Amino acid sequence: MSEHLLREVRLLGEGTTDLLLRDGVIAAAGTDAAREASAAAQRPDTAGLVALPGLVDLHTHLREPGREDAETVATGTRAAAAGGFTCVHAMANTAPVADTAGVVEQVWRLGRQAGWVEVRPVGAVSVGLAGVHLAELGAMATSAARVRVFSDDGKCVHDPVLMRRALEYVRSVDGVIAQHAQEPRLTEGAQMHEGVVSAELGLTGWPAVAEESIIARDVLLAEHVGSRLHVCHLSTAGSVDIVRWAKGRGIEVTAEVTPHHLLLTHEAARSYDPRYKVNPPLRTAEDVEAVRAGLADGTIDVVATDHAPHPVEDKDCEWDAGAFGMTGLETALPVVQQTMVETGRMTWADVARVLSAAPARIGRVAGQGRPLVVGEPANLTLVDPAARRPVDPGEQLSRSRNTPYAGRELPGRVMSTFHRGGPTVLDGAPVAREEVTA
Ligand SMILES: NC(=O)N[C@@H](CC(=O)O)C(=O)O
Numbered sequence: 001m002s003e004h005l006l007r008e009v010r011l012l013g014e015g016t017t018d019l020l021l022r023d024g025v026i027a028a029a030g031t032d033a034a035r036e037a038s039a040a041a042q043r044p045d046t047a048g049l050v051a052l053p054g055l056v057d058l059h060t061h062l063r064e065p066g067r068e069d070a071e072t073v074a075t076g077t078r079a080a081a082a083g084g085f086t087c088v089h090a091m092a093n094t095a096p097v098a099d100t101a102g103v104v105e106q107v108w109r110l111g112r113q114a115g116w117v118e119v120r121p122v123g124a125v126s127v128g129l130a131g132v133h134l135a136e137l138g139a140m141a142t143s144a145a146r147v148r149v150f151s152d153d154g155k156c157v158h159d160p161v162l163m164r165r166a167l168e169y170v171r172s173v174d175g176v177i178a179q180h181a182q183e184p185r186l187t188e189g190a191q192m193h194e195g196v197v198s199a200e201l202g203l204t205g206w207p208a209v210a211e212e213s214i215i216a217r218d219v220l221l222a223e224h225v226g227s228r229l230h231v232c233h234l235s236t237a238g239s240v241d242i243v244r245w246a247k248g249r250g251i252e253v254t255a256e257v258t259p260h261h262l263l264l265t266h267e268a269a270r271s272y273d274p275r276y277k278v279n280p281p282l283r284t285a286e287d288v289e290a291v292r293a294g295l296a297d298g299t300i301d302v303v304a305t306d307h308a309p310h311p312v313e314d315k316d317c318e319w320d321a322g323a324f325g326m327t328g329l330e331t332a333l334p335v336v337q338q339t340m341v342e343t344g345r346m347t348w349a350d351v352a353r354v355l356s357a358a359p360a361r362i363g364r365v366a367g368q369g370r371p372l373v374v375g376e377p378a379n380l381t382l383v384d385p386a387a388r389r390p391v392d393p394g395e396q397l398s399r400s401r402n403t404p405y406a407g408r409e410l411p412g413r414v415m416s417t418f419h420r421g422g423p424t425v426l427d428g429a430p431v432a433r434e435e436v437t438a
């Protein structure tokens with residue numbers, strides 16, 4: 001087992017300390033760390049870096065099986081490690097769909113073999129994401145993949161009876177339904193947010209109410225059956241209000257916002273560049289302000305990437321023909337630093353909560369999102385918050401290039417990531433992984 005002595009890191013941005021990682025755990029901290037380190041311990045240059053618990057993504061599209069031209073479990077998890085993640089939840093909209101124990105175990109195994117991060121497969125709610133028959137939720141939960149998050153993401157579970165059954169079912173496995181809130185009839189042919197920009201451009205709009213009406217229905221269903229609901233990629237001011245109301249009422253609802261909904265607005269569509277085409281669509285500046293406020297006050301629990309890689313032929317085209325989705329694993333932390341830390345709305349401790357502790361808790365992931373104290377698993381990432389550089393899609397490790405931030409300067413850089421005590425990233429570069437068989 002490797003041994004690493006991390007000198008003078010800033011724990012959650014606070015005071016500096018030394019950490020000794022050995023045998024997969026944090027073996028010592030403070031003045032004990034250097035004393036207990038053996039002569040063989042590696043000593044990367046870490047002085048002044050911010051130490052965060054390894055980031056946990058509740059919403060990643062890894063595209064395997066089926067769309068290995070866009071991403072694979074290996075390439076997507078390597079990109080995740082480069083972004084500071086030690087765990088990702090792999091969405092179920094693959095081909096075949098992850099709606100059986102067999103498929104979720106396959107994805108889980110591919111994650112183990114790649115060894116970059118812990119891969120927690122998400123199970124589909126309905127067979128084939130068709131929204132008609134409930135998938136084998138119990139078998140996925142008790143499989144080796146131990147699925148706890150179920151979602152038809154990409155599609156909305158719009159039948160209220162199916163949604164009710166799914167919510168009832170997951171209670172017995174301590175699971176959660178993660179809903180892609182999009183009323184399908186209100187969004188037929190939609191190309192972007194419905195508002196002044198869509199009117200000017202003559203593009204069919206996706207009104208805020210198409211998201212809000214589903215969230216309102218679902219929090220009431222969750223209350224009625226007493227189950228856990230998670231709202232995927234919430235994007236409007238009205239959605240924040242509904243979740244705030246539901247939490248105030250004691251309903252067990254959690255919500256996520258993506259980095260792109262914290263930073264970008266529907267004005268980006270004026271470029272007709274399909275890299276800005278995403279579901280839910282980029283909204284107004286008022287919505288951006290509302291999701292920032294909701295994240296800061298705890299209404300929104302989690303920042304999740306919704307990393308949605310697409311091959312160049314699906315993005316290098318006219319707006320109407322472009323696929324929905326953007327990559328996000330390698331830029332999530334810089335966007336959160338810019339929009340929430342540098343604006344004074346959140347501390348690094350808050351960042352650790354929304355990008356690590358809360359998603360780990362919602363996904364019921366043991367050993368992730370833990371405080372960086374002696375005895376805990378050594379899942380952590382070290383960030384240089386003073387770095388600033390333009391995003392270069394050619395430098396990114398995802399197999400796809402559809403980042404909306406190309407050429408934009410963002411702050412912060414992940415310098416090192418440790419997964420179960422082993423480095424996956426050192427000095428800003430990925431480290432070759434041995435196959436994990438344990
Ligand atoms: N976000 C997107 O625009 N696309 C996602 C699906 C989804 O998250 O709804 C995809 O799988 O490409």
Ligand SMILES: [Zn+2]
Pocket residue numbers: 153154155180232233279280
């Ligand atoms: Zn979605």
Ligand SMILES: [Zn+2]
Pocket residue numbers: 059061091153154306308
């Ligand atoms: Zn998604």
